Amino acid sequence: DTEVTQTPKHLVMGMTNKKSLKCEQHMGHRAMYWYKQKAKKPPELMFVYSYEKLSINESVPSRFSPECPNSSLLNLHLHALQPEDSALYLCASSSSRGGRSNSPLHFGNGTRLTVT
Amino acid sequence: GESVGLHLPTLSVQEGDNSIINCAYSNSASDYFIWYKQESGKGPQFIIDIRSNMDKRQGQRVTVLLNKTVKHLSLQIAATQPGDSAVYFCAENMPRSGGYNKLIFGAGTRLAVHP
Numbered sequence: 001d002t003e004v005t006q007t008p009k010h011l012v013m014g015m016t017n018k019k020s021l022k023c024e025q026h027m028g029h030r031a032m033y034w035y036k037q038k039a040k041k042p043p044e045l046m047f048v049y050s051y052e053k054l055s056i057n058e059s060v061p062s063r064f065s066p067e068c069p070n071s072s073l074l075n076l077h078l079h080a081l082q083p084e085d086s087a088l089y090l091c092a093s094s095s096s097r098g099g100r101s102n103s104p105l106h107f108g109n110g111t112r113l114t115v116t
Numbered sequence: 117g118e119s120v121g122l123h124l125p126t127l128s129v130q131e132g133d134n135s136i137i138n139c140a141y142s143n144s145a146s147d148y149f150i151w152y153k154q155e156s157g158k159g160p161q162f163i164i165d166i167r168s169n170m171d172k173r174q175g176q177r178v179t180v181l182l183n184k185t186v187k188h189l190s191l192q193i194a195a196t197q198p199g200d201s202a203v204y205f206c207a208e209n210m211p212r213s214g215g216y217n218k219l220i221f222g223a224g225t226r227l228a229v230h231p
Contacts, residue, residue, distance in 0.1 A: 002159060031216035040124050042205055042221035043160065050216040090159050096215030102148040102167055105219055107159035 003027055004108035006091050012114045015081060021111045023074040023091030030096040032074040033105060034066060037088040049074065050096065081115045088112050124203060126226040135193040135229075139206035139222045144187060148209035150219070151180060151191045155202045163191070163204075193227075201229045 004025045013019050023032065031050045035043035048056035049068040057066075063085075065077040074091055092105040129135050141149065147168045152160035166173045166180045166189075173180050179192040189206050203224045210218040 002161075004159075033216075033219075040224075042224050045218065045220065048216050048218070050214050055214060055216055056218060092159075094217055102165075102209065103217075104150050104162045104165050105160075105217060106162065107152075109157070109159045 002106065002108050004091055004093055004106050006089075006108035006111050008111060009109070010112045010114075012116060013078065013081065014116055015083070017081075018077070018079045020078065021076040021089055021091075021113075023076075023108060024072055025093040025106070026072055027093060027095075027106065028071075029093035029106070030071055031094045032068060033092040033094075034074070034076055035090040035092065035107075037090055037110070043090055047076075078113075081113075083115050086113055086115045124224050124226045126228055128228045128230060129196050131196060131198060131229055131231050133196055135191075135196045135200070135227060137191045137193075137204050137225045137227065139189040139191075139225075141187050141189060141206065141208040141222065142220075143208060143210060144184070145211060146208035147211045148217070149180070149182060149189055150207045150209075151178075151189075152205045152207060152221075153200075153202045154205065154224075160205060196227075196229050198229050198231065201227055203227075 034046040037043045046060045047066045052068045067075040088110040090110045092107045094105045095103040150165045151163040154160045164175045177194045181190045205224045206222040207219045
């Protein structure tokens, strides 16, 4: 079990659907992350939130829309996705002690997304 | 032995042997490095980390070595067990202020432990 909880575990959606991925952590971490992972590849950074503000957007297409409603929750809203967006979407969080970045990311087990 | 092909490079070891997984990182300014283990159907799990002002760090059955001169990181696993079978990723942190990481992952190595 991880301390970062992602729902749903699996999601199948059509290209015209709108869906949301959810992530929750209660470790008091103030930095939260979305990564995308294709099969047999490393995780790729998509977005970083620090203190509920978007700090990094790695040139992600606008059909992916992140949201951080509070320090414990992170959402990823999906709209008009393409089949090539099918992947494992991983959420992570990290401590922000003293403003330093040298603390490990804690990952959830991901949402397996299939776009048909 | 190690094999590299169209898929993840694989390191095959016998149970009880020591394993060494290597990683070349890209940015000489990276200040923090982490090794993760990822089992099938799960997210990456933290194993051990090291800051750039160190060259070695030991945990339980694991040791990480950092050579900044050649931008090389290695993970040593002592007395490898079947439960160690997984994909292992190194990750480097691009320095940032603001209390968050920009963590970039290496390509990964699959460790296969045989009885």
